[in-house]
Amino acid sequence: MSADADLRAWLEARRTDIDGALERFLPSAPACPPRVGEAMRYSLFAGGKRLRPVLALASAEAAAAARGAAADSARALAMPVACALELIHTYSLVHDDLPAMDDDTLRRGRPTNHVVFGEGMAILAGDALLTEAFALIAREPQRGDDVADETVAVRKLRTLQIVADAAGPCGMVGGQAIDLEAAGTGRSVDGEGLRAMHARKTGALIRASALAGAVMAGADEAQLHAIQCYGDELGLAFQIVDDILDVEGASQDLGKTAGKDAAANKPTYPALYGLDASRAMAAACVERALEALRAKRLAGQLPAIAQWVIARTS
Amino acid sequence: MSADADLRAWLEARRTDIDGALERFLPSAPACPPRVGEAMRYSLFAGGKRLRPVLALASAEAAAAARGAAADSARALAMPVACALELIHTYSLVHDDLPAMDDDTLRRGRPTNHVVFGEGMAILAGDALLTEAFALIAREPQRGDDVADETVAVRKLRTLQIVADAAGPCGMVGGQAIDLEAAGTGRSVDGEGLRAMHARKTGALIRASALAGAVMAGADEAQLHAIQCYGDELGLAFQIVDDILDVEGASQDLGKTAGKDAAANKPTYPALYGLDASRAMAAACVERALEALRAKRLAGQLPAIAQWVIARTS
Numbered sequence: 001m002s003a004d005a006d007l008r009a010w011l012e013a014r015r016t017d018i019d020g021a022l023e024r025f026l027p028s029a030p031a032c033p034p035r036v037g038e039a040m041r042y043s044l045f046a047g048g049k050r051l052r053p054v055l056a057l058a059s060a061e062a063a064a065a066a067r068g069a070a071a072d073s074a075r076a077l078a079m080p081v082a083c084a085l086e087l088i089h090t091y092s093l094v095h096d097d098l099p100a101m102d103d104d105t106l107r108r109g110r111p112t113n114h115v116v117f118g119e120g121m122a123i124l125a126g127d128a129l130l131t132e133a134f135a136l137i138a139r140e141p142q143r144g145d146d147v148a149d150e151t152v153a154v155r156k157l158r159t160l161q162i163v164a165d166a167a168g169p170c171g172m173v174g175g176q177a178i179d180l181e182a183a184g185t186g187r188s189v190d191g192e193g194l195r196a197m198h199a200r201k202t203g204a205l206i207r208a209s210a211l212a213g214a215v216m217a218g219a220d221e222a223q224l225h226a227i228q229c230y231g232d233e234l235g236l237a238f239q240i241v242d243d244i245l246d247v248e249g250a251s252q253d254l255g256k257t258a259g260k261d262a263a264a265n266k267p268t269y270p271a272l273y274g275l276d277a278s279r280a281m282a283a284a285c286v287e288r289a290l291e292a293l294r295a296k297r298l299a300g301q302l303p304a305i306a307q308w309v310i311a312r313t314s
Numbered sequence: 315m316s317a318d319a320d321l322r323a324w325l326e327a328r329r330t331d332i333d334g335a336l337e338r339f340l341p342s343a344p345a346c347p348p349r350v351g352e353a354m355r356y357s358l359f360a361g362g363k364r365l366r367p368v369l370a371l372a373s374a375e376a377a378a379a380a381r382g383a384a385a386d387s388a389r390a391l392a393m394p395v396a397c398a399l400e401l402i403h404t405y406s407l408v409h410d411d412l413p414a415m416d417d418d419t420l421r422r423g424r425p426t427n428h429v430v431f432g433e434g435m436a437i438l439a440g441d442a443l444l445t446e447a448f449a450l451i452a453r454e455p456q457r458g459d460d461v462a463d464e465t466v467a468v469r470k471l472r473t474l475q476i477v478a479d480a481a482g483p484c485g486m487v488g489g490q491a492i493d494l495e496a497a498g499t500g501r502s503v504d505g506e507g508l509r510a511m512h513a514r515k516t517g518a519l520i521r522a523s524a525l526a527g528a529v530m531a532g533a534d535e536a537q538l539h540a541i542q543c544y545g546d547e548l549g550l551a552f553q554i555v556d557d558i559l560d561v562e563g564a565s566q567d568l569g570k571t572a573g574k575d576a577a578a579n580k581p582t583y584p585a586l587y588g589l590d591a592s593r594a595m596a597a598a599c600v601e602r603a604l605e606a607l608r609a610k611r612l613a614g615q616l617p618a619i620a621q622w623v624i625a626r627t628s
């Protein structure tokens with residue numbers, strides 16, 4: 001099998017695992033009132049790429065493989081945080097689409113959460129997804145196949161902190177706040193400012209996804225450092241490609257409104273550097289991401305995922 | 315000193331501790347973008363009662379005292395989660411006040427968060443407060459005076475789960491969702507329904523506050539069970555008194571718009587049972603709360619706090 005076909009088969013298997021785990025981990029009625037549960041599921045099962053959970057599982061596998069441990073035990077340890085990351089990503093989209101924020105009515109080809117459930121319920125569904133993410137990391141897994149319970153507890157706590165720091169005001173929410181303020185004031189943003197905003201807004205959670213899987217699988221500090229570099233470069237590449245797709249892509253492929261950034265006069269990589277230079281920047285990020293992995297002999301699906309991130313069309 | 319004067323002195327000392335700890339624990343610029351940090355602090359330092367953190371500290375002291383341990387070590391263990399509970403309570407107020415929810419412009423005598431910072435930033439400030447709460451419990455305390463590090467880790471994880479479950483869709487957010495739906499459909503709510511909604515909306519976090527402090531201080535299962543009963547009764551008493559104050563209180567004392575529930579045709583205890591029966595119900599709750607404590611010889615400030623909750627005028 002080519003690397004590409006291999007990745008595709010692996011991704012399909014992992015996405016099935018992730019969707020099954022999300023279903024299993026999510027609270028349901030009567031403990032969870034039906035309407036808010038419905039609103040949570042509506043956005044969670046809307047055909048996302050599952051990039052963040054996939055990254056967490058791939059880095060767990062890579063960390064395990066580097067010391068000859070089994071991939072499936074490593075994935076089992078990382079699956080709860082993988083799902084938690086998707087809950088957090090989904091909450092951020094739901095809140096981001098609200099009229100008071102980006103005011104988007106289309107997402108992944110369907111009406112946004114607040115269009116279907118109303119603004120109040122969409123706010124609550126986002127709050128619920130975020131809170132449930134932390135409940136999930138604290139609760140699961142209760143133990144690992146070949147890891148002491150105290151070790152699992154310590155890894156969960158560290159993971160929780162990585163994820164919460166990445167999602168909070170010094171990470172993703174902070175990035176959204178900077179973005180919101182810039183849109184309000186119409187101040188122009190330079191390349192440095194754009195990069196700093198995206199490092200928070202999308203980069204922090206992508207980096208945390210790669211790190212969290214590795215922490216749960218017991219990676220050592222040198223491996224974590226390499227995976228952090230990989231995650232940083234991948235996060236930036238992802239955002240540059242997102243900006244390129246917003247210029248080039250058809251709304252149909254993206255499942256969201258294309259050309260929106262330009263229309264909203266938002267700073268983007270193509271606007272600042274042009275399309276060709278932007279493409280070259282994304283490719284250079286991926287090269288550095290791969291180099292960080294090679295230096296610590298980490299592999300598995302991580303290199304192929306980096307290639308996929310820049311080759312994607314949606 | 316009378317019990318009342320003793321409580322007042324204790325509360326004053328604890329509130330000073332809590333405000334200092336909140337200041338210390340909150341992220342600041344440049345890691346946290348200034349505007350979102352400002353919006354978080356605006357609602358956090360708006361003169362709240364600090365009931366939830368105070369409860370956490372009181373139950374930590376009570377659990378420690380029951381086995382002859384020192385109050386200050388117990389409080390040090392419980393302080394981070396105490397602060398986290400105030401962050402969560404504050405986030406819930408910020409989101410609850412939004413136009414798409416209760417649409418309130420006055421809170422604790424000041425314009426609500428979205429009136430000052432705009433709706434988008436208020437949503438983000440709430441998201442940030444919630445996320446930071448979990449980051450804080452995962453991070454602090456790093457160790458206890460006389461407790462092994464692994465023990466602290468296990469207690470933090472259990473506390474995290476209690477708090478996240480209480481705040482999430484099966485707890486507080488679920489209660490808000492039920493409330494929002496009821497307001498939208500105009501369906502009438504009976505006594506059972508009202509109690510069930512409030513058990514989630516305010517009860518769950520009050521119960522979690524009492525439990526979290528006791529868990530961090532190392533309470534045993536029998537003590538936790540008693541504190542859970544205490545927390546449940548206290549939560550219900552608190553809500554009944556809140557409803558009574560909404561009928562009786564002046565807006566000035568409350569720092570929020572009085573008579574709002576009746577105007578919005580919201581179900582309340584006085585509306586369903588009358589004022590006298592509501593007062594008797596609150597007093598009966600407190601009686602049962604005190605009984606639960608006595609059965610396990612738990613005391614400290616917990617009994618006085620229960621009395622204060624029904625005697626308060628704001």
